[in-house]
Amino acid sequence: MPYPRSALRRLLAVTSACVLSGTAVLALAPVAGAEPSTPVAYPSGATATRYSGLAFDACTAPPLSTVQAWNASPYRALGVYVSGVNRTCAQPQLTASWVASVSKLKWRLIPIHKGLQPPCGARPTDAKISTSPATARSQGTAAAQQAVTAAKALGMLPGSALYNDIEHYSQTESVCRTAVLTYVSAWTKELHRIGYVSGVYMNLNLGAKQLADVYTSTTYARPDALWIARYDGVDSLKGWAGIADSKWAVHQRAKQYRGSHDETYGGVTLNIDNDRLDAPVATVAHPYKVTSTTPLNARTGPSTSYPVSGTHAPGSSVKVVCQAPGSKVGTTSVWDKLSNGSYVSDHYVSTPSGTGYSAPLPRCTYPYQVTAAGGLTERSGPGSGYTAVGTSPNGALAWVTCQRAGSTVGATKVWDRLDNGHYVSDHYVATPSSTSYSKPVPRC
Incomplete structure (x- = not known):
């Protein structure tokens, strides 16, 4: 950004x-x-969500009315700055209620943490990553904790991808390079420990290539997704200079291909950056009603063969995070996973489809x-x-x-x-x- x-x-x-x-x-x-592939400790109510298509990011999260107007746009995902000492703009709109309302409109959200910046780059006034590897490591861990705290407060659940915004920096200073890579590695490991997916945003030539150079290094934990900035007007997620297509290859890429400019949809103008994504984004819970006339059994897995873990009263609200295939109940084999990690048959939940999967719920x-x-x-x-x-x-x-x-x-x-x-x-x-x-x- x-x-x-x-x-x-x-x-x-x-x-x-x-x-x-x-x-x-x-x-x-x-x-x-162990690096570079560190395991993710997803808690019971977690799931990942991904988005493929056009997106935009704006310095300030726009009002809900603007997002509603922009339903006329080709975009269906929006980058929002959830945390970080170097966030440039205030976020008066960015609340848990806003996140829930935007998600109900079937928009996906891309959470961005704009924290400490490279010691040999970004703006001179920015708070910087330490050149001490030990300190940089602790800073990366702290950044992940801060981002998760902010994301949770907004209703972004475990399994969400959080993107650390690392601005351009010099490619010739080895001490600076080590500081950035150490910071990003610690960010990734801590997110994985807590149960979140690790993303990083970097300039293609002034940061991302160095991350790609240590893709298989046992010194650094590898982030799960890479979001590059390259203002060439090309929205392709392949053919990135210096980064082989085999790296971050399976729904793990995003590109910011055009910088700050105005666009107007639904009569509302915003100043935005353009993005193309095929990558993990935020996971949120969607509320629905129990439609059964008797208490609905919640189970430990997506089938009637799993043990009952609780019940939900008729007409009560349940928070669904994703849908999974399971044993058939009524007209459907779809089961809804709730935010507490239990499953209920979709046959008895007020999702739009009575037989299949329902947008915007992810699998x-x-x-x-x-x-x-x-x-x-x-x-x-x-x-x-x-x-x-x-x-x-x-x-x-x-x-x-x-x-x-x-x-x-x-x-x-x-x-x-x-x-x-x-x-x-x-x-x-x-x-x-x-x-x-x-x-x-x-x-x-």
Whole structure:
């Protein structure tokens, strides 16, 4: 955002035996995930949300009336500055109520943290990252905590992607380079520990290339998504100079391709930057009503075979974060995951569709990075004997929807089903457990 506006994971210690049958589950916390692929500790009510399409960002979050007018625009995602000591503009509109209202209009939100800036770049007046690696590391950790606190206050749930805005900096100063990379690495590790997805915004030539240069480095944790600035008027998410298309390759990219200018839709003019996204964004809960005439059972997974974990009274409100396939109830096999991590059949919830999935609710997914150095083979079923149907590059996000037992690979029989229907061995995915199932991912 321009001025003035705006298989290393397998080293985890595992000592418990696991039984992969029925509903047996062992979930290990990612206590000290190894770089570059560190596991994400998604809590029970988490899910990731992604957006593919045109977006814009503005220095100040616009009024709700403006967003309503801009329903006439080609944009359906909006970048908002949620936190950071170097935020340029005030955010009088940016409240939890605003986030809920904008989300109800089917807009996706891109949370931005504009915190400390490179010691050899950005504006001279900006608060800067320390050139001491130890201090830079603690600053990155603190930045993640600050961003998560702000995001939670706005109703952005675990599983949301938070983007750290790192402005342009000199590419020739090694001390500065180390400070920035250390800060970003700590930001990523702390977000993963808390259960959020890590994003970074950088100038393509004055920052992002250096991040790409350490893509496989065991010194730094790799962020999950990269948002570049390159004002060439081209909105392509491929062919970035100095960054191979195999890096951040699976719904992990965004590009800001035009800087500050005015656009008008619905009779309302805004000063914006243009963006193209295919990347994770914020996750929010959407309220709906229970339509059953008797108490609705909530279960620990998306099926009537899972244990009952609670009930919801007829006519009561439930907060849905995502939808998942499960056992059929009435006219639908869709189940709604609630913000407390439980599931209810969509047959008894007032979502728009009575038979399928309902926008703007996302599908329940849990992205983790691929750890296989040479890329990970995707197969048609949960085993090495199934047909190869694709490949996920090293560092790509495996958008996991569920897990099931299959053939043994390494120390595990767990296979992850991706949102494209393919399967990959969990041995090569940075989930919290290296031997068994990882909560909160359900069984297939």
